Amino acid sequence: MMEIERYEIRIAGFGGQGVVTIGRILGVAFTVFSGINSVNTQSYGPESRGGACRSEVVLSHAEINYPYVRRADTLIALSAVALDTYLKDVKKGGLLIIDPDAVRVGKNAADQRVVPIPAAAIAHDSGGVKYQNIVVLGALQCLIAEYIEKTALKKAIKATVPPETFDTNVEAFEKGRAHAKAFLNSKPEFRALMDA
Amino acid sequence: MHSETSQNLIAPGIHYLQGAEACAEGAMLAGCRVYAGYPITPATEIMEHFARRLPSMGGRTIQMEDEIASAGVLLGASWAGAKAMTATSSPGFSLMQEVISFGIMTETPMVVVDVQRPGPGQGYISTSQEDVMQARWGHHGEGAIIALSPASVQDMFAMTIRAFNLSERWRTPVLVMAEETVAHMRERLVIPDLDSIEIIDRKTPQDEGIAPQDYLPYGHGPVPPMAIWGQGYDVNHVSLVHHRDGRITGYNAETHFDNIDRIRRKIEDNVADISEVEARFMEDSRHFVICYGAVSRTAVEAVLEARQVHGIPVGYIRLKTLWPFPEARLRELVRDAEKIFVPEMNLGMMKHPITEALRDRCRMVAAVPSLGCLHTPEQILARIQEEAA
Amino acid sequence: MNEIGHPMLKYLKTEGPSGPRLPLILCPGCGAGQVLNYTLHAVDRLLAEDNLNKEDVVFISGVGCSSRLTSHYLQFDSGWTIHGRSLAIATGALLANPKLRIIVFTGDGDAAIGGNHFIHACRRNIDVTIICVNNGLYGMTGGQVAPTTDTGEKTATTPFGNVEDPFDLCKLAETAGAAYVARWSTAHPRQTVKTIIKGIRKKGTAFIEILSQCPVHKKTAPVEMFKALRRLTARVKEGAAVPDGRIAVGEFCNRDKPDWISRYQDIIDQENRHKDTECTGSI
Numbered sequence: 001m002m003e004i005e006r007y008e009i010r011i012a013g014f015g016g017q018g019v020v021t022i023g024r025i026l027g028v029a030f031t032v033f034s035g036i037n038s039v040n041t042q043s044y045g046p047e048s049r050g051g052a053c054r055s056e057v058v059l060s061h062a063e064i065n066y067p068y069v070r071r072a073d074t075l076i077a078l079s080a081v082a083l084d085t086y087l088k089d090v091k092k093g094g095l096l097i098i099d100p101d102a103v104r105v106g107k108n109a110a111d112q113r114v115v116p117i118p119a120a121a122i123a124h125d126s127g128g129v130k131y132q133n134i135v136v137l138g139a140l141q142c143l144i145a146e147y148i149e150k151t152a153l154k155k156a157i158k159a160t161v162p163p164e165t166f167d168t169n170v171e172a173f174e175k176g177r178a179h180a181k182a183f184l185n186s187k188p189e190f191r192a193l194m195d196a
Numbered sequence: 197m198h199s200e201t202s203q204n205l206i207a208p209g210i211h212y213l214q215g216a217e218a219c220a221e222g223a224m225l226a227g228c229r230v231y232a233g234y235p236i237t238p239a240t241e242i243m244e245h246f247a248r249r250l251p252s253m254g255g256r257t258i259q260m261e262d263e264i265a266s267a268g269v270l271l272g273a274s275w276a277g278a279k280a281m282t283a284t285s286s287p288g289f290s291l292m293q294e295v296i297s298f299g300i301m302t303e304t305p306m307v308v309v310d311v312q313r314p315g316p317g318q319g320y321i322s323t324s325q326e327d328v329m330q331a332r333w334g335h336h337g338e339g340a341i342i343a344l345s346p347a348s349v350q351d352m353f354a355m356t357i358r359a360f361n362l363s364e365r366w367r368t369p370v371l372v373m374a375e376e377t378v379a380h381m382r383e384r385l386v387i388p389d390l391d392s393i394e395i396i397d398r399k400t401p402q403d404e405g406i407a408p409q410d411y412l413p414y415g416h417g418p419v420p421p422m423a424i425w426g427q428g429y430d431v432n433h434v435s436l437v438h439h440r441d442g443r444i445t446g447y448n449a450e451t452h453f454d455n456i457d458r459i460r461r462k463i464e465d466n467v468a469d470i471s472e473v474e475a476r477f478m479e480d481s482r483h484f485v486i487c488y489g490a491v492s493r494t495a496v497e498a499v500l501e502a503r504q505v506h507g508i509p510v511g512y513i514r515l516k517t518l519w520p521f522p523e524a525r526l527r528e529l530v531r532d533a534e535k536i537f538v539p540e541m542n543l544g545m546m547k548h549p550i551t552e553a554l555r556d557r558c559r560m561v562a563a564v565p566s567l568g569c570l571h572t573p574e575q576i577l578a579r580i581q582e583e584a585a
Numbered sequence: 586m587n588e589i590g591h592p593m594l595k596y597l598k599t600e601g602p603s604g605p606r607l608p609l610i611l612c613p614g615c616g617a618g619q620v621l622n623y624t625l626h627a628v629d630r631l632l633a634e635d636n637l638n639k640e641d642v643v644f645i646s647g648v649g650c651s652s653r654l655t656s657h658y659l660q661f662d663s664g665w666t667i668h669g670r671s672l673a674i675a676t677g678a679l680l681a682n683p684k685l686r687i688i689v690f691t692g693d694g695d696a697a698i699g700g701n702h703f704i705h706a707c708r709r710n711i712d713v714t715i716i717c718v719n720n721g722l723y724g725m726t727g728g729q730v731a732p733t734t735d736t737g738e739k740t741a742t743t744p745f746g747n748v749e750d751p752f753d754l755c756k757l758a759e760t761a762g763a764a765y766v767a768r769w770s771t772a773h774p775r776q777t778v779k780t781i782i783k784g785i786r787k788k789g790t791a792f793i794e795i796l797s798q799c800p801v802h803k804k805t806a807p808v809e810m811f812k813a814l815r816r817l818t819a820r821v822k823e824g825a826a827v828p829d830g831r832i833a834v835g836e837f838c839n840r841d842k843p844d845w846i847s848r849y850q851d852i853i854d855q856e857n858r859h860k861d862t863e864c865t866g867s868i
Contacts (some may be wrong), residue, residue, distance in 0.1 A: 024382065031212040032383050040382040043322070066497040066573055067381055067490075204857075230680045251856035256680040256849055259704040265673035268666075268702075272645070272677030275664060276685060280677065298667050412602070425662040426682055428640045430598070432657060439603035444657045444665075455787045533788040 004036060007147055009057045011136075012086050013078030015044055018133025022076065023055030025137060029148055029156035030059050039067040047171065052081060059147070074144065075112075076136055077103055079120070087112075095143060097136060113190055115143060115183055122175050127168035129175040133170050138176025142184070150177075204252040211385045215352040215378045216241035218385050220249065222370075223281050226395055228307070230254030230280040232269035234262055234288060237321045238376040239311040242283040263288035267295035270306035275433055277351075277424040279360055283309035285376075286319065286327050287469075290334070290363060291392035296369050297335035300433040303420065303459060305363040305398055307356070307370040311379040312541075314568045322568045323376035325489055325541040329373050329548075332519045338456050340463035342470055343371040343519040345488040349383045355516075356420045361396040362470060366462060367419050373518060377490040379568050401429060414455070415440035418462050455500065464520050472516035473525050477503060481511030483535045483584045486550055488515040491539050491569055498576035506577075508584050510537075518546065523553040530557050535583050539564035539576050590708075593625040596660050606657050614807030616771040616797030617651045617692075621658075621773060622720050623795075624688065627781035643678060643687045647671045647699060649725050650799075651692035651718035669699025672706035675713045676845075683846045686785065687712075693719040693733040696754060707761035710789040711732070712844040716781065717754060717792065720799040728802030740802075754794050759838045764789030766838040770796035772814040773834065780836070789844045796832065 009026065013019045020042045027040035038059040044051055056069045074095040077083040083103050090096060091187050092111045100116035117139040119132040126135070134157065141153050154170065184190055206221045213221070220242050223231075233243035247257045260266040266282045271282035284292065289310040299306050310331070314324040327334075331343040342362050346355045356372055363370040386576055399421045401411045406421065408429045414420050420440075423429035435450045436444045463470065475500065487495040492514045502508040513529060515522065530536070536558050538547040544563035551561045564571065564579045599607050611618050631637040642661050646652035648668035655663040666674050676685045696703050696717055706713065722740055723729040727744040733751045738746065759766045765787040769777040777795060784791030796818065798810035805813075819831040826832040 027382050028212055032210070035210075037384050041377070041380065064383070065493045065500075067377070067383070068570065070570075070573065131214055230677065232677065232680075251849075251853045254853055254857060256853070257847075258676065258680060260673065260676075261701050265676075265702055265705070268670045268673030269677030269680065271666065272664070272674035273681040274677075274680075276643075276678040276681035278681030294667060296671070355610070425643050425678060426640055426685055429662070430660050431662055432655065432659065433656065433666070435667075436656070436665070438657075439601075441601040441603045442657055443601055443603045443606060445606065445610070445828060 002146065004059055004061050004147065006058065006060045006064070007073050007178040009059075009074045009076070010054065010069045010086055010089070011056070011076040011078070012052070012054045012082035015051045015053045017053070017078045018130065019053045019055045019078065020044070022133045022137055023057050025153070025156045025160050026057045026148070028159055029152045032159070033152035033155045034148065036061060037064055039064050041067055052085075053084075054086075074140070076140065078132070078136070079103065097139060097143070099132070099172070115139065115180060115190075116174060117179055117183075119176065122179060123172055126172045127165075127177055131168065131172040134172040135176035135179075138173035138178075139180035141173075142177045142180035204249075205390065206387055208387045208389050211387060212382060213349060213385045214241060214380060214382050215346070215349045215374065216311075216380070217245045218281070218349045218353040219356045219372070219374070219379070220245040222353040223307065223360065224249060224253060224255070225390065225393060226279060226357040226360035227280050227397070228279045228360065229253065230269065230273040230278045231255070231257045231282065232260050232266040232280070233258055233282050234266050234284065236263075236288050238313060238379055239285045239288075239309065241310070241379065242309065261537040263291040264295060267292040267308065270308075271295065271299060271302070271304055271433075274304045274306050275425050277426070279305070279307075279364070281307040281309065283311060285311050285313045286315050286324065289327055289330065290306065293330075293334045293336070296341070297337055297339070298340065298435045299369040300335060300339035300459065301337075302433045303367040303414070303422070304369065304433070305358045305367055305422075306369045307363055307372065308369060309356070309374055311374045311376055313376055320568055321376070323490065323541060323570060324568065325373075325375060325491070325545070325585060328373060328518055328540075328542070329545045331373055338460055340460050341371060341519055342366065342463060343373050343517065344518060345373050345518050346378055347489055347492045348378065349381060349385050350398045352378060353385055353387070357393060357395075361394065361432060364396045364398045365419075366466070367471070368423055368463060373489070375490050376470045400413060400424060400427075401471050402427070402516070412440045413442045414438060430447045467520040467522055467524070470517060470520060471525065473529070474514040474516060474524050476512040477530050478511045478529060481509045482533060482578065483509065483537070484511040484513055484530060484533055485537045485539065485576065485580070486513045486515065486546075487539055488518060488546065489541075491541060494573055495539055495576055497573040498580065501573060501577055503579050506581065506585065508580060510580060510584070515546065521549045521553070523549070526550070526553045527557065530554055533558040535559060536561045537564055537579055537583075538562065538570050539566070541568075541570065543567070593629065596625045596628070597658050598660050606778055609658065610653055610656070611650060612801050612832040614798065614800040615650065616720065616795070616799070617654060617718050619771040619774070620651065620690075620716060620777075620795050620797065623714060623777045624781055626778045627785065628688075630778075630782055632644045637686060637753045641684055641686045643685050643864050644690065645671045645675050645678070645687060646690040649692040649695045649723070650720075651690050652695055653725075654739055669695055669697070670702060671695070672699060672702040672711070672713070672715070676706065676709070676711050679711060680844055681715070683712075687714070688785065689713050689715045691715060691717050692715065692733050693721065693723070693754065694723040704757065704761045707758050707763035707790050707792065709845045710762055710764055710842055712788055712790070712846060714781070714784040714787075714791045715793065717794045718797045719794050720797045721751075722799060722802055724799050724802060728799075755792065755837050757791070758792035762790070762842075763792045763838070763845065764840055764842050764844075765791040765836075767792075767836045768794040768796070768832075768834045770814040770818055770834065771798060772811045773818075776834075787839075789842055794832075
């Protein structure tokens with residue numbers, strides 16, 4: 001694995017979409033199972049469901065000072081409000097993962113690499129819409145494979161979710177991954193950008 | 197996640213924990229076996245972790261009816277020989293002040309964690325440093341206190357252990373002034389070999405060879421050895437002004453002064469031993485950022501950028517202990533400065549003792565406030581550039 | 586050396602390096618001194634008859650005339666603590682060392698400010714003996730109204746008469762869950778000693794209210810107050826009705842229920858068994 005100076009991931013959506021869990025699983029995958037230092041933070045309102053919710057992961061092989069995202073390398077926006085709020089903080093050429101059934105991306109995202117993953121719909125056929133966040137994780141892994149290996153993420157999922165749901169989670173993960181892979185294959189220019 | 201040793205303590209190695217959990221694990225490693233608390237955002241995770249983990253070590257966690265009772269539990273537990281802790285947030289911290297005052301006067305080892313959130317009143321549930329003055333002055337009356345300021349999950353672990361050690365060594369309540377940022381973030385925690393961690397226990401009269409009939413509960417030195425209930429010392433804990441033998445009649449001004457002056461000097465005279473100050477980039481700096489807690493993480497980023505990108509000679513000083521205030525150490529570090537920047541998650545609190553300490557050593561002290569959220573590097577950098585470029 | 590030779594003097598600290606501790610600061614004729622006497626008699630009996638270890642006996646009090654009993658007089662481990670908060674402190678001591686035998690001195694005023702802790706201590710059935718000296722007012726601060734003051738009574742803060750009704754501390758304790766609840770008065774010495782013995786022996790919360798005289802603030806001679814206490818109280822069998830205008834004394838409640846420490850011990854025993862466990866508690 002290459003030396004990571006600082007890589008920033010932000011996930012945002014509504015409470016109940018599993019935003020916080022994505023961040024948590026990523027943190028475990030990086031720090032426990034990949035030996036990379038990572039800081040995972042989240043902020044949300046007091047409502048358990050429905051309020052705006054944001055989770056962040058900053059990773060580095062060095063010491064991490066400022067623990068939050070300054071300019072996101074990757075933004076996962078699971079709601080329109082999330083996209084509106086956080087698009088401006090994404091780096092030029094950064095990765096933008098959205099659920100096209102919930103979020104419409106316009107010209108303001110011209111500088112980013114937009115990857116639509118209909119996570120809710122995919123999850124609906126694999127255990128239910130509450131697995132949408134794991135679908136997204138699968139897609140993410142495919143898209144930033146040089147930062148995180150599949151095995152590390154799977155171990156992290158196993159350490160996080162209730163044991164009886166592990167198989168369903170893996171199914172959702174693989175489906176998300178497959179969808180992202182198919183997308184990349186259909187967009188050769190993305191492949192090139194990602195290898196750069 | 198973490199794995200445990202055969203004593204059910206956390207195992208040495210690399211872990212990934214929330215600051216709240218790291219704090220609890222540090223306390224348990226330090227020997228804390230009694231936890232009392234009351235649910236309050238953003239500190240509740242600490243109690244929940246203790247509730248799950250403490251029984252496996254033979255300890256007891258209890259959720260009390262309010263924060264006053266929670267702090268009250270620490271007094272009884274400590275007098276009965278246990279290391280005890282509670283964690284709360286700002287409104288609960290206000291409720292605990294009478295008990296803290298009592299703990300100072302009775303010289304009771306106890307640890308109180310305040311996971312600060314904005315105020316006044318219900319304020320908000322995000323992050324803050326608005327209680328840092330209350331830490332020193334919130335308890336009624338004289339007396340001093342020790343307050344630590346963690347900036348990371350590793351600090352939440354190590355400083356909680358240090359808090360227990362300090363409270364045992366100096367027979368005093370010790371505060372860990374955390375913020376929601378640090379309590380809720382998850383990051384790498386490195387647990388060293390358990391044998392390498394220093395644990396300090398209070399000195400008892402038995403340790404000093406003092407028999408019950410010769411024992412003076414508030415005597416035998418600046419830090420009186422502490423008799424434990426149930427060991428035949430017939431020790432009485434009082435918070436009225438007292439003589440060294442515990443008598444509370446025969447009041448006179450001299451006894452009053454002796455009593456109070458000793459407990460204050462016990463802490464304030466030992467600031468060199470107790471306080472910790474980190475300083476970086478001091479040699480060529482004309483300006484300094486003085487910070488503490490989670491803000492330090494932003495500040496160091498801003499200082500690095502100011503130096504490396506903009507060529508501004510800024511130094512970095514982090515207060516790892518807020519109280520007793522390290523005035524002498526600051527004056528040693530800063531001899532002649534232009535501007536001093538004090539970024540705080542409040543409207544300017546530690547700025548005051550800093551200004552008092554360095555008024556004759558600098559041209560200006562500027563507060564860089566942020567309420568309810570952690571400063572971004574841009575915020576601090578902008579102020580530095582505005583004043584110092 | 587004291588020439589009066591009171592049998593309970595052996596349990597008091599009479600003097601120390603800095604000077605004498607006696608006389609007690611209590612007013613002449615105050616009931617709190619009697620309560621101390623009865624309590625020490627009870628402890629004395631238990632030390633002789635039971636397996637009670639003197640080292641394990643701890644007295645805790647809050648603030649007020651009754652709480653002054655622990656201020657510096659007792660030849661026992663003790664704590665003169667915060668107004669109303671003794672029970673929280675006692676809870677902490679038990680969590681640290683369940684072997685301690687804790688006796689809490691409180692008053693009606695101290696119990697009032699500590700109402701929340703009083704309710705929950707009884708609910709938790711923590712193993713303490715609470716001796717509540719009830720004189721119907723706040724004595725130490727000059728005779729103000731208390732939650733146990735009779736309706737209509739004139740006090741320092743109700744100069745035109747108390748517009749509130751008092752509550753019944755024994756009923757509160759019983760409803761909240763205390764294992765043992767009783768009431769006597771300073772004019773019932775033998776019964777009080779027997780009841781305190783029973784309370785200390787009882788596993789769980791024992792709440793013993795002792796109606797007491799405050800001759801200074803009630804402006805009535807102690808002997809008259811004694812006679813009134815005997816006249817106004819009526820011993821009733823459990824469940825029986827109290828004669829009009831009288832205050833019930835006796836044992837109100839005596840039930841067997843596990844105390845907090847024993848219930849929690851099951852959890853400790855269960856969790857302690859799992860050693861070398863991989864714990865994923867943080868996720």
